[in-house]
Amino acid sequence: MSCANRPDRHRMSARQDTFGSPDQQALLGRGRALHDLTRSNINYTYYGRTVGIVSPDRTPFAELVSMTRLQGASHFAHVQNDQMPALVQQLKPHDLSAVHYARWVGDASALQAARETVTSKQLPDGLTSLWLTGESDNRLRASLARAALACGVLPPHLAVLSGALQPGLCRMAVTDQGEVVSCAAAASYMHADHPEGQVECWWGMLSTVPDWRGFGLSLRLGAEVMLEMAQRYGFTRFFTGIEPGNTASEVVCTRLGLTLTDTSTLSVADPGQLSGGRMTK
Template sequence: MFTDEFFGNDDQRAVLRRGRSMAALLGSDKRYSYYGRTVGLPEPEDGDIDQLAALAKVQGNAAYGAVPLNQIDAIKTALQSRGLVPMHYDKWQGARSAIEAARLVVATLSLPEDVKMLRLDASTPGHIMASLAEMALGCGVLPPCGEVLRGLYRPAVCLVALDIASKVISCAASSAYAHEEHVRHGEQAWWGMLATDPARRGQRLSLILGANALLEMETRFGFGDFMTGVEPGNAPSEAVCTRMGLSRADVAIIGCADPHALASGRMTK
C-alpha cells in the first residue's frame, strides 16, 4: 500500500524510488546508510570514491555521512571529475546534550491551541501525507519515502502539526541512519526535515515537533545520538541546532548528484 509513496517533482520521485530499491538490495550490509532518501556510505572507510560515484549514478544522488575536514576539497574534486555535482553540508550532532535540550523545549514550550500534533503511522490517511509533502516541498525540504515517514521500514518518527482544517503546517522527523552494526554510526539517528508554513512561522512549531521527535526516537527505539546536515552559512538552521543541543562536528557530509537525474544538482534544501 505504501511502497510507492514518494514525493517531489518527477526527478525527485524517481531518485527516491531508486533509493528505496537500492536499500532493499543493500540494507543488510553494514557499509551502507539509508534514512528514506538514497543509500549512501557513512564514511569514506566504508567505500572509496568510485563506490560513492556508482551509488550516485545508479540512484541519482548519494552521500558520505562523515568526511574529515582535510579531505573535503579532494573528494569534491574527485566527484566533479566523474561528472557529479558535489554538495557540502556541515554535520551537526549531539548525544546527551541533545536529549537534555529536547526535554527542556518540551517542558517549556507548547503548541498553539489551534494546532494538533500527529505522529505518522500506517493509519495516517493519504490526504495528510499529501498536505505534508506540499508544505515541506514549498519550504524546499524533500520528505523521505512514505514507508520511512510512517515508521514502517526503519525505526523512525515523523511528527506533523495540523491546523483546525487538518492542514499540515509544520513537520519534523528522525530515522535510523546507518546499519545497527556499524562500528561508529550504528547508534546514531538522522534528525531533521524541519519545515513550517510561512504563514505560521515565529511560533516555534518545528522546534517543538523536532524536540518531540528526538525524544520519541530515544524512548521508542533507544537512540541517544543524533545528527543532521546544515548548509554552511544557514544561520537560522544553525540556531535551531544550537538550541537543540547539537554542535558542529569535525567532519562534514559530502553529497553528490548526477545532473542527468537531478537537473538542479541537489536533492533537498
C-alpha cells in the same frame, strides 16, 4: 530547515509513498530498490532517500560515483573536513554536483534541551501535533509533502517516515482544518550491526510554512521527535546536516543542544537525473 514561499509544483506519487517532483519521486524509488538489495552491507547508509556510504575511509571513491549514477544521488555520511576539498576535486571529471553539509551532533545535551523545550513551549491554539503512521490518510500525507517541499526539503520514503521499514518517526503540527503547517522527522541510517548503528540517528526535515513562522514550531516538533526516538528505539545521539551559511537552521540546532563537529556529509547528485543537481535543501 527554514523555508521560502514558493509555488506548489509538487505532487505525491500514485502509490502515495514518495513525494516531490517526478525526478524526486523516481530518485526515492531507486533509493528504496537499491536499499532492498544492499541492506545487509554494514558500510552503507539509508534513511529513506538514497543509499549512501558511511565513510570514504573504507570504501573506494569509485563506488560513490557508481551509486550516484544508479540512483541519481548518493553521499559520504562521515567525511573529515580536511578530506573534503580533495573529494570534491575528484568529482569534477564525472560531471556530478556536490553539496557540503556540516555535521551537527547532539547527545545527552540534546535530549536535555528537548525535554526543557517540550515542557516550556506549547503549540499555539488551533494546532495539534500528530505522528505520521501507515494509516495516515492520503490528504494528510499530501499536506505534509506540501509543507516540507515548499521549504525545499524532500521528505524521505513513507515507509521510513512511518517506521514501517526501519526505526523512523515524523511529527506534524496540523490545523483544525487538517493542514500540516510544520514537521520534523528522524530515522536510523546506519546498519544495526555498525558500532554506532543503534546509537546515532539522522534527525531533521524541520519545515514550517511562512504563515506559521515565529511560534517555535520546528523547535517543539524537533524536540518531540528526539525524545520519541530515544524512548521508542533507544537512540541517544542525533545528527543533522546544515549547509554552511544557513543561520536559521544553526540557531535551531544550537537551541536544541546540537553542536558543530569537525566532520561533514558530502552529498553528490547527477544533474542529468535530478533537476537542479541536488536532492534536498
